[in-house]
Amino acid sequence: MLETINPTTGQALPPSPSLSLEQAHATIDKVANGFAEWKTKSFAKRTAVLKAVAASLRDNQNELANLMALEMGKPIKEGLAEVEKSAWCADYYAEHGADFLAPESLESDASHSYVQYPPLGTVLGILPWNAPVWLALRFLAPALMAGNTCVLKADPNVPATANKLVECFYQAGVPENAVANLAVPNSVASKMIDHPKVKAVSFTGSSKAGQFIASQAAAGLKPAVLELGGSDPCILMADADLEKALDIITLSRMINAGQSCIAVKRLFVEKSIYSQVCEALRERFSKLKCGDPRDETNNLGPLAREDLRDQLHRQVSQSIDAGARCLTGGDLPSRSGFFYPPTLLVDVKPGMTVFEEETFGPVLSVTPIETIDQALELANDTEYGLGASIWTSNQATIDRAIKTLESGQIAVNGIVKSDPRLPSGGIGKSGYGRELGPQGIREFVNVQQIWIA
Template sequence: MATNPFTGSVIEQYPALNAEQASERIGDARNAFAQWSNTSIAERAKVLRAVATNMRENKQHLAQLMALEMGKPIKEGEAEVEKAAGCAEHYAEHAHAYLASQTLPSDASHSYICYQPLGTLLGILPWNAPVWLAFRYLVPALMAGNTCVIKHDPNVPASAQAIVDAFMVPGAPANIVVNLPINTPQIEAVIRDPRIVGVSFTGSSVAGRKVAAIAGSEIKPVVLELGGSDPCIVMADADLDKAADIATLSRIINAGQSCIAAKRIIVEASVYEDFTERLRQRLAKLTLGDPLQRETDIGPLARADLRDNLASQVTQTLDAGARCVFQSEVPAGDGFFYPVTLLADVSPDMCAFREETFGPVMVVTAAENIDQALQLANDTDYGLGAAIWSSNADYIQRAINELQAGQVAVNGIVKTDSRLPSGGIKGSGIGRELGPQGIREFVNAKQVWIK
């Protein structure tokens, strides 16, 4: 069932596949593998470029679907489609180099590594960036010669089908990407299906552990992109206005429903109150409203339970002694809105510091110096992204070396980029997506030795 989070009303009922139907869909993708894996990288690239064109031609439709199904503001949805199309074009151009055989010296006359596709993969995808996260999984896997099954989140059924439809372009064999709308209890059987050779999962750490355990018991490779509680360190010598601009942008994209958002703002004590006020001023200017309207900066959260959980986290944090610096008004009606909220004086024992907050809630904590800032930043079970704002070269190098995260941004925003690998450590995941590393996650790195 798809529900419009702006109105709270049901959009449409979408029946799930039964076990027999799901098996047939997996078979379709598996049967497409022989032809697709035997096409050249140049031929695959032509298909992916056609997919990118198709995406741009249907950008408005896809953005509207995301706005209706999960509340993403239309202007953000259009940017997401552009980013996905760019991903297809990037791998169309660079996959040949990323997958080129590598000669290695040995006692052979010639020894090298070649990268060959594994087969049919399963992607289990979340609702918060329906198009981008699907393409981040699909494009590298397809360019490597695999075929793909997508089990998208039930919040975004029409978006899921539109993504699959985007691959129905001239030159593309049928069923290189298939949609698998099934219920959660059916996922284990799909992972265990012998025709599925690897799993890519994006979602919560709790669910990721379950997926990893099942895949591991079947000796199947997994890539896990899980939650995050990303720190953003702001030192006194930073460009404070720029840092405030970017920290605000990072936190409120997609109504704060992003794993790599700046969730814990750690500010050097000498500028702590000043910087907190800069954040308040920026948050106060944001417009909450209908995601289909271009003036809207922040839409509703995707579901009522997500809003209620976030409200509970904020309440627990305030009860523990945090200070609410700002909280916006929310639109009238039945939408799943949560007010833009700025919490200050948040200590490491408080809920909003310890847990991932998935919504427009910004948390600010003071640090006496770079040593304490780094200690606070690493005081988390997560390790997805991290950022530091400073003009001090020593501070910057220490942050690069010491921050426990899969990616570190210096004087900029933590983001995903088709050209660069993305992923986490600790409770934030296993493996990498994107860049040359991402395309090699689901391949056989075959060693060849020739006398």
């Protein structure tokens, strides 16, 4: 059985049935056997199915959002938005997938030579708990549209959400031998990578787990896409639109109680506005309300697990001991559940824990900088490279940042976000490969050369 704790109350939820190793293998076999039929469906038929998936997600939007609130503490309004974004992803690949995979003619000594993009087979998606619907769709929609079949291993924290999600696919007409959920503990999931009928792996999660999964997939010569942790920098210059920037920075850091890989985590502020920015952020953070995620008056729900909260508090405490100043938050609440207050740490320096490690919760570190060159150097002083952002009205500064920042994506005067239309992924310990956009659908296909005399 999969045991789940309600993070709002700290109380156990009803256990969910799990598959044995033998049952998991049988599920993969079933989906692998379905590949022969699914890959022969025309793009028009796959389009119709994905359009139906989008409609099914919207029909079940409230139930999915409530399950996320119950199992991992996502505020209900954020859960509703997540399901809508997921439906958009299904619509996007339904409308554009065929064009992204259209054969491309290339000049050669043949009478006709071209590249086509047939699917690989069955793809295993190992997914986290923090956005269980969205992260599943950005794996499933392009893979299915390309003609692959999919097995998803959802995180044990969100079994009911995963079951409902797959039910939405079946309601939409996706065959049960084209998509299936592997309800297994993490110890069993690692064995699924070695299944001979799993042809590729998509993983979203921690950098540590990603290193293990990457090595295991490589041992089987199986392609993998890894979206891992992030310690995303944001540079705030004095000539920026400060009110807009501070609102967006607060939103980015507090979405999903800070449990987002691409959230702003390290903020570098030009010295002339440093005190003003720190005070403005303190005011914004202090007004945020933590509580039951099903109550729409609350801005933040709990962290998903007790160990995650304890790890975050360790990072905060060690940084304060090293000289960071805490302007608000930083204390473990006495209430039930796994809540952590919005926490603002200023005067953060390299070497402090919150500078060096990914902070997966509502904690923002702020560091003063003298010049854009210093800011760029500090921003790149990390093993991660998922997202980065800069706020400035100076075009020369923007151009310099775009050429210098080392990350998978850069936002200028806006929030780092994932978008079905644009590729998403990282470098370094943030992973490799890309999801979404035209690049994402080509990750799990055979780039096949055709030469005709």
